[in-house]
Amino acid sequence: MTVQNADDKKPLLYVVVCAAGVAGDVCKLITHAQERHWDVGVIATPQGLGFLDAEAIESQTGYPIRSAWRTPGETRPLPPADAIAVAPATFNTINKWAAGISDTLALGILCEAYGMGIPTVALPYLNAAQAAHPAYQRSLRQLREMGVLIGSYEPHRPKAGGGADRFCWTEAIDILEPRITRGV
Ligand SMILES: Cc1cc2nc3c(=O)[nH]c(=O)nc-3n(C[C@H](O)[C@H](O)[C@H](O)COP(=O)(O)O)c2cc1C
Numbered sequence: 001m002t003v004q005n006a007d008d009k010k011p012l013l014y015v016v017v018c019a020a021g022v023a024g025d026v027c028k029l030i031t032h033a034q035e036r037h038w039d040v041g042v043i044a045t046p047q048g049l050g051f052l053d054a055e056a057i058e059s060q061t062g063y064p065i066r067s068a069w070r071t072p073g074e075t076r077p078l079p080p081a082d083a084i085a086v087a088p089a090t091f092n093t094i095n096k097w098a099a100g101i102s103d104t105l106a107l108g109i110l111c112e113a114y115g116m117g118i119p120t121v122a123l124p125y126l127n128a129a130q131a132a133h134p135a136y137q138r139s140l141r142q143l144r145e146m147g148v149l150i151g152s153y154e155p156h157r158p159k160a161g162g163g164a165d166r167f168c169w170t171e172a173i174d175i176l177e178p179r180i181t182r183g184v
Contacts, residue, residue, distance in 0.1 A: 011082035011180070013038040016106045019047035020088035020125040022164045026052065029087055029169040030060050036173050041078040043067065045093060045106045069105050083180060084113055085172035087151075088125035091136060098139035114146050119179045121172050123151035131155040149175045
């Protein structure tokens, strides 16, 4: 399926990258989104930035990676988003987002996205010990109530090497696209 704006410009997907083990493979999601006719801009949490090859991502997307708040008066480095994918989404960012905490640029964008009606999907990547925390279950419920679409990854066993082979990057677009209103 090809999603396009009414003026025939490609829609822009923000990919919010958190500091989880699989973050370095985010190029897989960017490639898939671009193949499906999206432009992509990456926003990393401050911790997430350390997991990324910024130069490779910027050359793949054509946009600077955003991580810090811009200074007042500085122009916006990215056009507004048509949709947002949080991938990978950490335990930390999911809980803060659901609670309305906005102390990173990534969280600020996510907290506002709800009020702006921007379709948003989150692909959590975490272990079962984190997922067992009652706050995480509450956060997922809260985000679903807000209309956030949640990926299908089943948390991996703690201290057992993670589950990168099971993490489905392409799911972000597959889940989002049916929710996007397509231009004519
Ligand atoms: C090597 C490494 C791998 C990590 N993997 C994960 C992970 O898969 N999932 C997760 O929720 N946290 C993971 N963490 C912990 C997060 O990085 C930590 O909670 C951080 O504060 C998250 O910040 P962010 O949510 O702002 O990106 C990992 C930490 C390190 C150092």
